[in-house]
Amino acid sequence: MTASTLPGHPFIAYREGELCVEQVPLASLAANHGTPLFVYSKAAMLSALAAYQRGFAGRQAQICYAMKANSSLAVLQVFAQAGCGFDIVSAGELARVLAAGGDPAKVIFSGVGKTRAEMKQALQVGIGCFNVESTAELDVLSEVASAMGRQAPVSLRVNPNVDPKTHPYISTGLKGNKFGVAHEDAVPIYLHAASLPGLKVVGIDCHIGSQITEVTPYLDAMDRVLDLVTEIEAAGVPIHHIDFGGGLGINYNGDTPPEADALWAQLLAKLDARGFGERQLMIEPGRSLVGNAGVCLSEVLYLKPGEQKNFCIIDAAMNDLPRPAMYQAFHHITPLQLREGAQVVYDVVGPVCESGDWIGRDRALNVQPGDVLAVLSAGAYCMSMASNYNSRGRAAEILVDGAQVHLIRERESVFDTFQLEHLPA
Numbered sequence: 001m002t003a004s005t006l007p008g009h010p011f012i013a014y015r016e017g018e019l020c021v022e023q024v025p026l027a028s029l030a031a032n033h034g035t036p037l038f039v040y041s042k043a044a045m046l047s048a049l050a051a052y053q054r055g056f057a058g059r060q061a062q063i064c065y066a067m068k069a070n071s072s073l074a075v076l077q078v079f080a081q082a083g084c085g086f087d088i089v090s091a092g093e094l095a096r097v098l099a100a101g102g103d104p105a106k107v108i109f110s111g112v113g114k115t116r117a118e119m120k121q122a123l124q125v126g127i128g129c130f131n132v133e134s135t136a137e138l139d140v141l142s143e144v145a146s147a148m149g150r151q152a153p154v155s156l157r158v159n160p161n162v163d164p165k166t167h168p169y170i171s172t173g174l175k176g177n178k179f180g181v182a183h184e185d186a187v188p189i190y191l192h193a194a195s196l197p198g199l200k201v202v203g204i205d206c207h208i209g210s211q212i213t214e215v216t217p218y219l220d221a222m223d224r225v226l227d228l229v230t231e232i233e234a235a236g237v238p239i240h241h242i243d244f245g246g247g248l249g250i251n252y253n254g255d256t257p258p259e260a261d262a263l264w265a266q267l268l269a270k271l272d273a274r275g276f277g278e279r280q281l282m283i284e285p286g287r288s289l290v291g292n293a294g295v296c297l298s299e300v301l302y303l304k305p306g307e308q309k310n311f312c313i314i315d316a317a318m319n320d321l322p323r324p325a326m327y328q329a330f331h332h333i334t335p336l337q338l339r340e341g342a343q344v345v346y347d348v349v350g351p352v353c354e355s356g357d358w359i360g361r362d363r364a365l366n367v368q369p370g371d372v373l374a375v376l377s378a379g380a381y382c383m384s385m386a387s388n389y390n391s392r393g394r395a396a397e398i399l400v401d402g403a404q405v406h407l408i409r410e411r412e413s414v415f416d417t418f419q420l421e422h423l424p425a
């Protein structure tokens with residue numbers, strides 16, 4: 001049998017001219033479950049996780065999957081069963097972790113706008129750490145915890161002011177971003193946190209951005225954070241864990257991020273050299289654990305030749321795959337079955353009534369209406385960002401495990417999308 005895997009997608013391959021995820025031909029999934037359809041490879045997720053686990057071998061380290069990347073319950077279950085904690089940003093995400101069997105003690109709660117109700121719920125179930133982003137939030141969290149007779153474990157998100165060299169919308173660690181506290185204000189804010197009755201300082205965290213494909217920004221951020229740990233501890237506040245924020249970028253279009261274990265070899269060498277090798281370490285990877293484990297299948301509805309552009313109109317749209325519209329992001333698009341003959345250059349677009357509803361521009365394809373395309377690298381920040389815009393129900397999701405196929409989310413019906421609405425009498 002001939003098989004050729006796609007670059008960066010070791011579990012997605014053409015076998016005898018048919019695109020497969022692990023051992024399952026995608027055409028059969030599209031035929032049985034309809035399109036648009038998200039399909040994830042369990043082996044790809046576990047293999048991506050294994051690179052981080054290898055990187056941390058022999059260290060005290062906790063990997064907290066940043067579930068905003070893909071919060072489907074079955075995906076969370078895969079990571080919970082593999083021993084991961086979770087990085088959450090809302091009570092909704094906390095509820096999902098619990099529903100999927102995740103351990104609340106391994107949950108860290110990030111985000112600039114936690115409500116009192118969310119803090120209370122997180123304290124009730126005993127999460128591992130609140131990653132706090134402002135002095136005002138520290139005060140409120142201390143108040144909420146004190147009223148419950150508790151002490152909230154806290155880490156402060158400090159802004160290392162390092163340029164991650166990524167898209168401005170997903171760059172978070174620069175001055176002028178809404179996130180974290182400024183590096184130069186960190187020591188007094190730590191002293192303030194340590195003085196509050198409802199808080200127990202346990203760590204420090206930072207997050208410089210997402211889809212980072214170079215090592216240097218991580219190393220620079222680590223240096224800045226370690227400088228601070230030294231200063232904070234000299235001021236009398238012990239820091240038990242150091243959390244380096246999000247994970248690596250992925251290969252969308254020839255991107256060459258380092259492997260997780262290779263990155264960690266460099267980071268750990270620096271930690272050791274600076275005398276911090278024994279600390280409890282944490283990382284919150286999202287995209288790199290799921291991004292290239294997923295594809296979105298979509299049927300070609302119409303081909304529309306034009307004077308300036310040819311359009312290939314598919315049944316997935318910006319509500320299903322928002323990244324191109326939001327970040328001008330590139331996703332490879334490839335047919336499930338390869339046809340003989342000439343390719344034509346198309347803009348691949350969805351049915352939503354906006355010019356921004358494109359999935360790929362200037363793509364050479366040999367397709368006919370009825371063919372099914374796979375949009376690659378669709379495991380992260382696609383389904384979790386999907387909406388009902390244009391009153392489109394959200395797609396179904398499949399988890400493939402070897403030759404096994406699990407329907408992990410049913411297609412949302414139009415009725416589902418009406419359910420919470422009322423017509424005034």
Ligand code: LLP
Pocket residue numbers: 066069087110111170172207209210211212245246247248249284285286287288323327380381
């Ligand atoms: N930790 C924190 C505090 C974060 O804000 C993020 C992502 C992560 C961890 C996970 O980062 P990752 O390992 O996935 O790079 N929707 C955008 C990405 C937004 C990322 C926001 N924060 C996209 O589709 O590119």
